[in-house]
Amino acid sequence: MSLQPEPAPVPGLEPDGAGSAAMPTGGPRAVPGWRRLVRRFVRHRLAAVGAVVVVMLAVAAILAPVLAPYDPEEPDYGAVLQPPSAGHPLGTDELGRDILSRLIYGARVSLLAGLISVGLALAIGLPIGLVAGYFRGFWDEWVIMRLTDALMAFPSLVLALAIAAVLGPSFGNAMIAIGISLAPTFIRLVRGQVLAVRELEYVEAGRAAGAGHLWQIGRHILPNILSPVLVQATLSLAAAVISEASLSYLGLGTQPPNPSWGYDLRTAQGYLSVAPWMAYWPGLAIFVTVLAFNLLGDGLRDLLDPRLRS
Secondary structure: OOOOOOOOOOOOOOEOOOOOEOOOOOOOOOOOHHHHHHHHHHHOHHHHHHHHHHHHHHHHHHOHHHHOOOOOOOOOOOOOOOOOOOOOOOOEOOOOOEHHHHHHHHHHHHHHHHHHHHHHHHHHHHHHHHHHHHHOHHHHHHHHHHHHHHHHOOOHHHHHHHHHHHHOOOHHHHHHHHHHHHHHHHHHHHHHHHHHHOOOHHHHHHHHOOOOHHHHHHHHHHHHOHHHHHHHHHHHHHHHHHHHHHHHHOOOOOOOOOOOHHHHHHHHHHHOOOOOHHHHHHHHHHHHHHHHHHHHHHHHHHHHOHHHOO
């Protein structure tokens, strides 16, 4: 009879009915993938700050009628060009309108402008880029890409100015102009991503198995190119905010008396020596909004980069 001692049981393992070790009963559990992504995003402090600022702007835009202390369009000729005070925390403009109220309602205009124009750019660029990259051929090389190159030869703001000048000054026309000026960026981005994905093994396997074009695009290609498109859309929101403010500043965007950060800056330039606060706050609002979207876009790019996933 053997006198060797029996091996000590391993913590977390219990013998099953046959005397063999069963699966672990304790120990750390696997963390779901989305939780790891959220933790990584929160650790990216600048991206988290950008996300918080964007959420605050969205809340202010949605709750503008509740948060704004005054009607942003109603003049008060008894309070013209008042400096910041208890009654008007950010001062008043040349018509006595409360700058804080116009700033809050201006957030609604800027965010709406960004969402509409970027949505229009995606609606144009995503399907054209998918078709061009997947089917290739004459229409891709000599029609779509040549037109895209011609549009990208102009800076997006210059192109938006030209289109808005042709369409006429209004908020809706400014959104169309900004959306068209941003569309070439999405066309080229989506086309490049499709060209890379369409040569991968699983796409080739689907093609060999007889999968149709729509199935290949919708099932295999589109889901795998959405990450860079989402990052570009976030960064384009910042460009759209600047473009809307620029068009409004030049009189081609939001028309008075509707509140707009860009148009308020245009008005403030005539009162810089007597009421500089009129220019401080809309300029600061544009700066903070654009910075927040850029920080959020950089954070999403790091978060969705497959080389950094763990």
